[in-house]
Amino acid sequence: MKTLLKWFVPLMVLSLLLAACQPAASPTPEKVIETVTVEKEKEVVKTVEVEKPAERAVVRLSGWAASPEETALLQSILLDFTVENPDIVVKYEPITGDYWQQLKTSIASGVEPDVFYMDIFQFPAFVRDEVLLPIDDLMAKEGVKRDDFIPSLIDAFSDGGVTYGIPKDFNTLGLFYNKDLFAQAGVAEPTDDWTWDDLKTAAEALSDPANNIYGLGVPADPGRFPIFVFQNGGSIMTEDYSDTLLDSPAAVEAATFYTDFRKNQIGAIPADVGEGWQGTVFGKGQFAMVYEGGWLIPYLKQQFPNINYGVVTPPAGPKGEGNLIFTVAYVISRNSKNPEAAMRVINYLTSEKAQTKVLESGFALPTRLSLQSNEYLKTNPASSAIFRGALQGARPFVWGLVGSDVNEQMGKALERIYLENQAVDASLKQAAQVIRQKIAEVK
Amino acid sequence: MAETVSNRPVGLFRQGSSAEKRKKRSEALTAYLFLLPYLFIFLTFTVFSIGYAFYLSFTRYNLLRPPEWWGLEGYRRVLCLEALLPRAEDAPPLACDDLFIKKALPNTVKYTLIVVPTQTVLSLILAFAMDQKLRFRRLFRTIYYLPSVTSSVVISLIFVWLFSPLGIVNQLFNLNINWLNDPRYAFYTIMILNVFTTSGTLMLIFLAGLQDIPTAIYEAASIDGANKFQVLRFITIPMLRPVVFFVVTVGLIGCFQVFDQIYVMTSGGPLDSTTTVAYLIYKWAFRDTTVKMGQAAALSFILALIILVFTLIQRRIIEGSGSVGSA
Numbered sequence: 183m184k185t186l187l188k189w190f191v192p193l194m195v196l197s198l199l200l201a202a203c204q205p206a207a208s209p210t211p212e213k214v215i216e217t218v219t220v221e222k223e224k225e226v227v228k229t230v231e232v233e234k235p236a237e238r239a240v241v242r243l244s245g246w247a248a249s250p251e252e253t254a255l256l257q258s259i260l261l262d263f264t265v266e267n268p269d270i271v272v273k274y275e276p277i278t279g280d281y282w283q284q285l286k287t288s289i290a291s292g293v294e295p296d297v298f299y300m301d302i303f304q305f306p307a308f309v310r311d312e313v314l315l316p317i318d319d320l321m322a323k324e325g326v327k328r329d330d331f332i333p334s335l336i337d338a339f340s341d342g343g344v345t346y347g348i349p350k351d352f353n354t355l356g357l358f359y360n361k362d363l364f365a366q367a368g369v370a371e372p373t374d375d376w377t378w379d380d381l382k383t384a385a386e387a388l389s390d391p392a393n394n395i396y397g398l399g400v401p402a403d404p405g406r407f408p409i410f411v412f413q414n415g416g417s418i419m420t421e422d423y424s425d426t427l428l429d430s431p432a433a434v435e436a437a438t439f440y441t442d443f444r445k446n447q448i449g450a451i452p453a454d455v456g457e458g459w460q461g462t463v464f465g466k467g468q469f470a471m472v473y474e475g476g477w478l479i480p481y482l483k484q485q486f487p488n489i490n491y492g493v494v495t496p497p498a499g500p501k502g503e504g505n506l507i508f509t510v511a512y513v514i515s516r517n518s519k520n521p522e523a524a525m526r527v528i529n530y531l532t533s534e535k536a537q538t539k540v541l542e543s544g545f546a547l548p549t550r551l552s553l554q555s556n557e558y559l560k561t562n563p564a565s566s567a568i569f570r571g572a573l574q575g576a577r578p579f580v581w582g583l584v585g586s587d588v589n590e591q592m593g594k595a596l597e598r599i600y601l602e603n604q605a606v607d608a609s610l611k612q613a614a615q616v617i618r619q620k621i622a623e624v625k
Numbered sequence: 626m627a628e629t630v631s632n633r634p635v636g637l638f639r640q641g642s643s644a645e646k647r648k649k650r651s652e653a654l655t656a657y658l659f660l661l662p663y664l665f666i667f668l669t670f671t672v673f674s675i676g677y678a679f680y681l682s683f684t685r686y687n688l689l690r691p692p693e694w695w696g697l698e699g700y701r702r703v704l705c706l707e708a709l710l711p712r713a714e715d716a717p718p719l720a721c722d723d724l725f726i727k728k729a730l731p732n733t734v735k736y737t738l739i740v741v742p743t744q745t746v747l748s749l750i751l752a753f754a755m756d757q758k759l760r761f762r763r764l765f766r767t768i769y770y771l772p773s774v775t776s777s778v779v780i781s782l783i784f785v786w787l788f789s790p791l792g793i794v795n796q797l798f799n800l801n802i803n804w805l806n807d808p809r810y811a812f813y814t815i816m817i818l819n820v821f822t823t824s825g826t827l828m829l830i831f832l833a834g835l836q837d838i839p840t841a842i843y844e845a846a847s848i849d850g851a852n853k854f855q856v857l858r859f860i861t862i863p864m865l866r867p868v869v870f871f872v873v874t875v876g877l878i879g880c881f882q883v884f885d886q887i888y889v890m891t892s893g894g895p896l897d898s899t900t901t902v903a904y905l906i907y908k909w910a911f912r913d914t915t916v917k918m919g920q921a922a923a924l925s926f927i928l929a930l931i932i933l934v935f936t937l938i939q940r941r942i943i944e945g946s947g948s949v950g951s952a
Contacts, residue, residue, distance in 0.1 A: 289689055
């Protein structure tokens with residue numbers, strides 16, 4: 183027994199140690215696999231027909247899973263792709279939870295997927311740190327043309343004349359209005375030609391603070407407020423994102439106009455009526471007008487099916503139209519082993535056929551210009567208004583490397599005005615100073 | 626400890642016996658064998674991770690690019706002491722983040738100073754109450770303990786509803802406070818939540834401590850003619866001192882690391898009024914577009930240091946004020 187134990191113990195230790203070493207030892211087997219494929223490639227040259235199905239290129243695809251329906255739709259499109267392209271295997275690996283945290287950690291450990299979703303907001307950091315593969319050559323090989331896409335979208339995913347991503351869908355802001363509240367107040371419904379003055383007059387007529395009804399939702403939301411700055415001829419950041427323009431006169435004027443809605447009780451923030459998001463408040467009929475994106479359409483359909491509403495493009499300001507574009511693209515990792523196959527997957531997912539499917543399901547708007555005159559948009563005026571938004575003075579929702587800081591400071595600047603009654607110019611100046619500090623930190 | 630002391634002389638005098646020695650060694654080997662699986666997990670997921678984080682705290686790292694050696698720059702940027710000095714209006718922007726020194730640290734200290742005494746006293750009172758021969762004592766005990774076994778995320782969500790402007794709390798007390806969206810109240814709401822969730826567990830610990838006090842002492846006191854208050858003052862509380870130390874320490878560490886309630890309920894807002902050190906670490910590491918992993922790692926070590934210092938101070942206080950020695 184004793185001798186048995188004497189041998190047994192070191193053996194166990196050894197085996198445990200070996201097991202422990204396995205992850206670290208994995209590079210060696212990988213190398214072996216590589217040499218095998220090289221040999222196979224040589225064989226392919228000899229007998230093309232026979233060997234081809236044996237080495238199917240694997241493309242890993244990741245994105246956030248917005249809803250089970252959307253995931254199912256993507257999977258059905260991928261299935262079609264696999265049928266048409268038997269030589270490519272697409273492994274769809276949706277990320278639930280915090281997408282950016284998981285994506286960035288997977289990049290840090292070198293196991294990122296070949297193709298993944300890229301939000302325009304996060305794009306600058308990924309370009310600067312050379313995570314993304316320039317795809318112009320691959321596009322040419324695959325026959326994908328930049329001109330086929332809405333210019334403001336494809337430009338958003340380009341940097342210095344190099345394309346990094348093919349936009350998969352987008353959203354803009356539209357002015358959602360409650361038709362019943364408009365009828366009750368006897369106010370003419372908005373049109374695409376409205377201006378700031380019309381907006382203010384209507385909000386005055388629609389508001390009834392005693393009954394918790396307000397004309398316009400004016401949340402302290404960095405995803406809404408900037409369009410007022412654009413409409414006033416201003417901007418949030420300089421062209422090269424090296425400085426902020428949040429404390430410029432144009433921005434201060436826009437912020438004054440925006441926050442005055444709440445000050446004069448003809449507008450409110452969702453928290454005023456006990457909600458977190460103004461989409462819910464709009465559905466409940468407490469805000470007569472809100473600026474929201476196409477995502478509100480399916481939400482209203484599900485949660486508030488009885489609401490009678492319309493959508494127009496945002497009213498123009500003193501300096502014309504202005505809108506925000508929220509867009510997501512498919513990008514390829516620089517570490518991808520099969521960039522050509524990856525490009526073919528992207529091309530299929532953004533093809534007219536696939537995008538028509540997505541459009542008809544009502545999840546998102548297509549990025550191809552040719553779908554502008556699609557039947558679906560003609561019969562769905564709400565989606566159509568959101569689509570038109572991209573063509574009128576719209577700018578992508580991106581503020582450079584310090585994007586999240588700019589957003590945070592914009593939100594805080596508005597909160598300070600709302601909750602602490604700080605003067606508009608002082609609050610924006612404070613925000614701009616912090617943003618400059620953040621830019622200095624990144625340098 | 627006592628065992629090794631008494632064993633050592635025996636070993637010294639019996640140097641010759643090699644069979645004994647071998648047996649000892651094989652016993653030790655078996656012990657290590659049983660320890661090995663845990664040791665392996667401990668080494669990879671704790672020791673290695675802490676070591677790597679320590680290395681990262683001296684680097685500039687955004688996950689997308691490999692870490693780049695930075696020395697103490699990360700620590701300097703976290704502490705950002707320049708932000709405390711008066712600055713000219715047109716001075717160039719500081720290249721550091723004053724969120725820790727100006728918001729996160731004061732918030733966390735305030736949180737700890739309010740929550741730890743409150744929850745300790747409250748749970749002590751609860752434990753006293755539960756120690757009496759009340760009717761439905763078990764039921765009450767279960768009820769008080771229930772929040773502690775519920776997921777903190779679930780409780781946080783329930784609190785979001787309770788404290789919403791049109792929620793039960795406002796209706797019940799006829800208030801019109803926007804609890805979670807008003808920088809004046811948001812942090813207190815989270816404090817209430819935390820006291821609510823942790824008091825149950827602490828009550829249980831106190832209860833165990835109370836029941837551990839030998840009845841002989843109480844009997845002796847009653848023979849000496851001590852009244853109820855004297856018994857509490859001179860017997861119960863001194864005898865509970867080690868338990869108090871434990872409860873305060875655990876509370877202190879928990880308070881300094883408060884994160885999930887804030888993540889779920891306010892995300893550090895409104896206006897940074899609920900940004901704590903732990904939340905700031907998360908924000909820098911994962912939330913911002915400019916990932917500051919190095920800075921976040923540096924702050925983690927600063928936080929660990931702060932907790933250590935506070936625990937030592939508190940140990941001094943509790944040990945110094947009485948004769949009860951090793952806690």
